[in-house]
Amino acid sequence: MQPWKERDLEEFRAFLAVPEPVLVATHVDPDGDALGSQGAVTLWLRRRGIPAEAFLEAHPPRRFAYLPHVSDLKVYARSEAVPPAFSGGAVPRFSRAIFVDAASFDRVGRVAELLADGAAVVNIDHHVTNTRYGHLNFVNPESSSSAEVVYDLIRSLGEEIDEDVAVSLYTGYLTDTGGFRFRNTSAKVFRDVSELIARGVSPADVAEFALDTLTLPHLRLLRLALGTLRMHADGLVATLTVTQAILREADAAYEDAEGLVGYARAIEGVEVGILFRETAEGAIRVSLRSRRNVDVSRIAARFGGGGHARAAGATLAPPLAQAEANVLAAVEEALRELRRDPTAGGVYGS
Amino acid sequence: MQPWKERDLEEFRAFLAVPEPVLVATHVDPDGDALGSQGAVTLWLRRRGIPAEAFLEAHPPRRFAYLPHVSDLKVYARSEAVPPAFSGGAVPRFSRAIFVDAASFDRVGRVAELLADGAAVVNIDHHVTNTRYGHLNFVNPESSSSAEVVYDLIRSLGEEIDEDVAVSLYTGYLTDTGGFRFRNTSAKVFRDVSELIARGVSPADVAEFALDTLTLPHLRLLRLALGTLRMHADGLVATLTVTQAILREADAAYEDAEGLVGYARAIEGVEVGILFRETAEGAIRVSLRSRRNVDVSRIAARFGGGGHARAAGATLAPPLAQAEANVLAAVEEALRELRRDPTAGGVYGS
Structure with missing residues (x-):
């Protein structure tokens, strides 16, 4: 013991x-x-x-x-x-x-x-x-x-x-x-x-x-971030985006966006939740959370990042729209692979 | 045992x-x-x-x-x-x-x-x-x-x-x-x-x-409800309001608003969180949650409702603005009483 x-x-x-x-x-x-x-x-x-x-x-x-x-x-x-x-x-x-x-x-x-x-x-x-x-x-x-x-x-x-x-x-x-x-x-x-x-x-x-104490900046940010919620891949993927403009509007710090990715992943039917955050320097920080079958650490690794099977992240170069498109394409590819071979790359795969 | x-x-x-x-x-x-x-x-x-x-x-x-x-x-x-x-x-x-x-x-x-x-x-x-x-x-x-x-x-x-x-x-x-x-x-x-x-x-x-599965109607409703967030009594009270118009805009059911009151109470420094919900019949359903010192069941009882010290509710007649004003006045009165005599009505009062 x-x-x-x-x-x-x-x-x-x-x-x-x-x-x-x-x-x-x-x-x-x-x-x-x-x-x-x-x-x-x-x-x-x-x-x-x-x-x-x-x-x-x-x-x-x-x-x-x-x-x-x-x-x-x-x-x-x-x-x-x-x-x-x-x-x-x-x-x-x-x-x-x-x-x-x-x-x-x-x-x-x-x-x-x-x-x-x-x-x-x-x-x-x-x-x-x-x-x-x-x-x-x-x-x-x-x-x-x-x-x-x-x-x-x-x-x-x-x-x-x-x-x-x-x-x-x-x-x-x-x-x-x-x-x-x-x-x-x-x-x-x-x-x-x-x-x-x-x-x-x-x-x-x-x-x-x-655990259950929230700050006003976090709640303001949550409201604005939920306005950016988009569903992809027939509802298997949900994305949220926090830009510097949104941070300013919410009067929030970059750290206040911590945890927002959980809302994306928690949506019924969603397999992968993604949060895109624009840093003060203009880089794009991507947080990936998967529910069950997708190993998001592999996806993060393709963009020079890392993490665990169900929680991973990477930092991409701007522009934001391009970073979003690239990550989404990689996630959708992983979902397609899984559909072809449900044992491939699955966390519970074997 | x-x-x-x-x-x-x-x-x-x-x-x-x-x-x-x-x-x-x-x-x-x-x-x-x-x-x-x-x-x-x-x-x-x-x-x-x-x-x-x-x-x-x-x-x-x-x-x-x-x-x-x-x-x-x-x-x-x-x-x-x-x-x-x-x-x-x-x-x-x-x-x-x-x-x-x-x-x-x-x-x-x-x-x-x-x-x-x-x-x-x-x-x-x-x-x-x-x-x-x-x-x-x-x-x-x-x-x-x-x-x-x-x-x-x-x-x-x-x-x-x-x-x-x-x-x-x-x-x-x-x-x-x-x-x-x-x-x-x-x-x-x-x-x-x-x-x-x-x-x-x-x-x-x-x-x-x-616990951690959310529905899209709930998230849409959360976003719109956070837009109604108001702070009162120097930040000791937070209110959220869900009208029938908001429910329609979110394409959500009345039940989807369940739990929203928790966001109001969870705000740092807040003692009482309140959710006002307009029912399909036009009545005003009030949910009260307190953090520590206020016995909200007493406040609910004044409006014909009931519950526990930290979670209570009541149903009031419209119009909404009047119901909101009446409940807020009662909550602020309870907070003033507590300030005069911290042992009065306190959950941890004695």
Whole structure:
């Protein structure tokens, strides 16, 4: 079950036996799993009597303000010569750190500057691309989330968690499984989550903040993007387009379009949903989502992109109309191939 | 844990010992829990050697076509003098039935006509309003879903389930907890679901069909409804309006507006989301959703409606503008009251 060597666990126990400050870092532009795992580690360390400080390069998204560690999360601000949090004093230096949900050392951004030379780093993660940069590495790509890795590790040590740690971990499981809807949602995920709920977590409250909060720019963008909805290939393909003009009209940022492709794919009968986004530089970013039979990573690869069988993307040169036509032609070709040979390239094909 | 008398379980065992046909019915306009629970009971009975027939008054929504029992579900069509399924032969009569997720006897609609006089009815449900109309009643308002009641009952008998029954039950748990986001999502729900997943259910596949499938009329309606979005009370209230003209423009049915109120409530900072819908008869149907502090059932009650603290509704007389103004005034009054006395009427008030 737990994929780590007893020797690594012993070393981690030794790390925990020292009551000296630990920096707890996670990746820049943190999502729910990054913040939840960071919070869980920070609060758990403190309960064990270890001074732990959670740092980020910028303020976390407001919807995660309910996470118990966010109230004293320290911001080591990006692109500031003197970090504002420390303009009045010396920048602290840590000789020990735990990085969570960071696939490589540089994913924590400028927060890495807070480490003293030769600092010991424990690396806790679930990304298959993790570079094992830590002095100790607890990396399990089989896990749904870094929160699951953290929880397994705490249990491996035979230790308990409190409600605040449970809320933090629950946030990671919930968001990295897309609300228990992604393919990484295992029986173990539900067993673990059941234990977290029993610690006093309110699934309704966490979901409401972490998943069900929308911003006005996102909704304005959704309205305008739905106006660009087009169906192709007898309803098997749906496309949405977000241009810079639409972003301006919605007073929205490029990132606000994240997730819109899901609406295209969710339409009854649609096999492939596509979102075309015009970047500030005029390039065309294409997001592809398939429902069942089409391997969209192959289509993305034809345009120099990549991804998974059901979610992939690529960046094309302008003009927009040409990029749209080229991608649509490739998707329709893949659908035709599938009709000729239903076992070819199918995710469930064999 | 299981709230039933041993004597009722004994009677149910006796019911199951008879290898005669059983009608399995659920409520009209079935949702995921109705269909999932119906499927679970039907398939489980058949595996035990009991001929079971699942009936509905009309075809189920297409998105539930993946449910294993739907392929031989019988439709006893509404508003047909001679039910089409039986135009060539006699209408069957059942002397035994199991009703699931039906709060009262008449909720199964015309399917009740298929019962012989004096037929034995087993009533399995989780609605607090259940009228205990059965000869045997397994009703547990503490349960998240009728699927949970069915699963508890099967386990109370010491019996096993197969993957098809698990998929059916999972559908009920998933949909009646709003994708594990409603307040009925307990630690037990997650424990049960973990067992179902271990039987081979794919949470991603079920969620994709049962929850994440949208129709074109719904998306067209969403686009037009978002065009009516208005913020009030310094961003604490958001309203959406769906008129008959909008429904015509979207080529959508009144039911397609179901769920739109969620977009209003989900906006960051919003405390109360309101959807105004004009019915075909010109009345104004108001749906109220609150996030945390406002008890919207009190507001609905002022207009002759009702519901729960966080989800309530009422029907007002036209004109639309007057109905909107009256409801908004009541909501703003409730918000002002709350500001004066944060403990008054608050869901989390005490």
